[in-house]
Amino acid sequence: MRKIFYFILLNCFLTITAQSQNNYYPGYIVNHDEDTIRGLILDTKNAEMYNRVHFKDAMGNESILTTGSINIYMVNDTIYYRKMYPYSYDSYYFFKLKQSGTIKIYEFIRSAGQSLAGNLKGSTNGANSIGVIYGDPINHDPNLISFIEKGKKFRVVNWSNFSNLMKKFIKDDPELLEKLLNGEYQVKDFYKLVDDYNCRQKKAHQN
Numbered sequence: 001m002r003k004i005f006y007f008i009l010l011n012c013f014l015t016i017t018a019q020s021q022n023n024y025y026p027g028y029i030v031n032h033d034e035d036t037i038r039g040l041i042l043d044t045k046n047a048e049m050y051n052r053v054h055f056k057d058a059m060g061n062e063s064i065l066t067t068g069s070i071n072i073y074m075v076n077d078t079i080y081y082r083k084m085y086p087y088s089y090d091s092y093y094f095f096k097l098k099q100s101g102t103i104k105i106y107e108f109i110r111s112a113g114q115s116l117a118g119n120l121k122g123s124t125n126g127a128n129s130i131g132v133i134y135g136d137p138i139n140h141d142p143n144l145i146s147f148i149e150k151g152k153k154f155r156v157v158n159w160s161n162f163s164n165l166m167k168k169f170i171k172d173d174p175e176l177l178e179k180l181l182n183g184e185y186q187v188k189d190f191y192k193l194v195d196d197y198n199c200r201q202k203k204a205h206q207n
Helices: 002-021 159-169 174-181 187-206
Strands: 024-031 036-042 053-056 062-065 070-075 078-084 092-099 104-109 144-150 153-156
Touching: 024 053, 036 070, 053 070, 092 187, 104 187, 144 159, 153 159, 159 174, 159 187, 174 187
Parallel strands: none
Antiparallel strands: 024 036, 024 070, 036 053, 053 062, 070 078, 078 092, 092 104, 104 144, 144 153
16 A cells, blocks of 8 residues: 555655746646636746746646736745736736735846837837836846735836835835835845835834
8 A cells, every 4th residue: 555655645746847847837827717726837937928828737638828818926935926917008018926915026038139118108209218217226137017006006117217106105104105215225225125124114014
């Protein structure tokens, strides 16, 4: 009996390993009806994951899913949410949740040549936004775009206007706001500022 158990366990391990070698990992999707469906998801770690999902269900059936059919998907402990690109006209993509809390940080990686800046409201020339929105001075990735969310506000992180952007998100914390305006938080401290704010908010709500 023990031999049979170990054989089954080994078989399951080999199956998972084989799938993982093909970059398919256990995960789940949540469709527009809020049904959670578990299966295997292709984790390519590239720009495609922000536009579509390669999914295998329990029967091994493979499908390619987009924001037109699912709201959320998770693979390798990373969650992607369907959201509308700020200021765009019904342009939905998947955004990777990078940091959670009262303020959330998301990331989006654009594919080579993909232009998003031209969708910005009030922009007469999309090229004017390149260098301000595209690129991440923290991770040094020219195709990575960071986003910040609090309540219903979901914004592109404009690095050239970092202080003005962040003071709108942390204005309900006078102490942190003063530090930001005094220059104690710079662009390089983006994640720390959000983490400090979220920790203080959590502590305040616990008291």
